[in-house]
Amino acid sequence: MVRSPCSHVSALKKGPWTPDEDTKLIDYIERNGHENWKALPKLAGLNRCGKSCRLRWINYLRPDVKRGEFSEEEERVIVNLHSVLGNKWSRIANHLPGRTDNEIKNFWNTHIRKKLLQMGIDPNTHKPRIDPSHLLNLSQLLGAAQSGNIASPWNSFLKLQAEVTQLANIQLVRNLLQMMNTNTLTNIENNRLLGSQNPSLFRALVNGTTISNTKEPAPISQDLANPPVTPQANNGFQDISNLWGSCEGGFGPEGLNINGNTWSSSYGIQTEQDPLPALVSASTSPVTSIVHQTESKGDPSNYSTTGTPTSTIFEAWEKLIDDDNISSYWNDILD
């Protein structure tokens, strides 16, 4: 169906609303409500299209609209919800009373998105991203090494090796997260995937094969402002910050180093190497590890009851490697 948008009606006013127009709209809606947005402008004496009136009312004039800066708590909720829902601004707005989808969208694009990028996190996937310049440097080094243009070939080799090792580390962690973030979660819930021998999954992990997840996010059955503790609620869209929380300790006491930034248990926690302000406060950030969640529901006998939840995953991971007897190479990388 092709419907002429109200913008095609040239006689109707566009652009910023005047205080007079606002008053007319508020007066009318307070007296008559807004049963029919299309008819409303004419009845209210406004030279606007209904759509414009609706937007103005919902985003600005509604009495329950909360104006002003977003609190740290709201910011945290938005990040968490976005990691689960993606750009579903209206659904995110449902969890933030007084905030509109438009406001949240703008806040995301102007503040949060920027912060995440500065922190090296892909705002779309909520995963650490590999800086393209990093890869560029690598290819330049390779080119230089091949053409013999480097003053000290040995130094460049060491540098190159370090780069490759780091990239391999990143890729491994990404694959691990990918698995943890998809099928693995369900399998953990159903017990002992990580404890069992699963060569195909291991190959997928090592080869970087992604396990696609085309499922729609599960309906939000709980208040995502406080991330659920049931494994079902994750359903492949687990807050990645939580997964990073699982990595802590698995990659040394300082966490994982990517592009010069040391990542700790969530994006909210950074070392002095990254002087950026915390995206959310560490104290309020719900770093609820997926393993924690699993332990609370699954068969305890399948998990370490003495070690930390974090160690459980990596113990299982190491066991997987050892059991398959595949390569000391990957063990070296993990070490």
Next chain:
DNA sequence: AAGTGTTACAACCGCACGAAG
């Protein structure tokens, strides 16, 4: 002080979907 670039946010646009006829 003027010009230019950047940021933040209000508003617009077009598509999708559900309800009603």
Next chain:
DNA sequence: TCTTCGTGCGGTTGTAACACT
């Protein structure tokens, strides 16, 4: 079942305010 209409949603644009040179 098809068409029309109203509404909701997400992406994009326009512009005022601010920062920088």
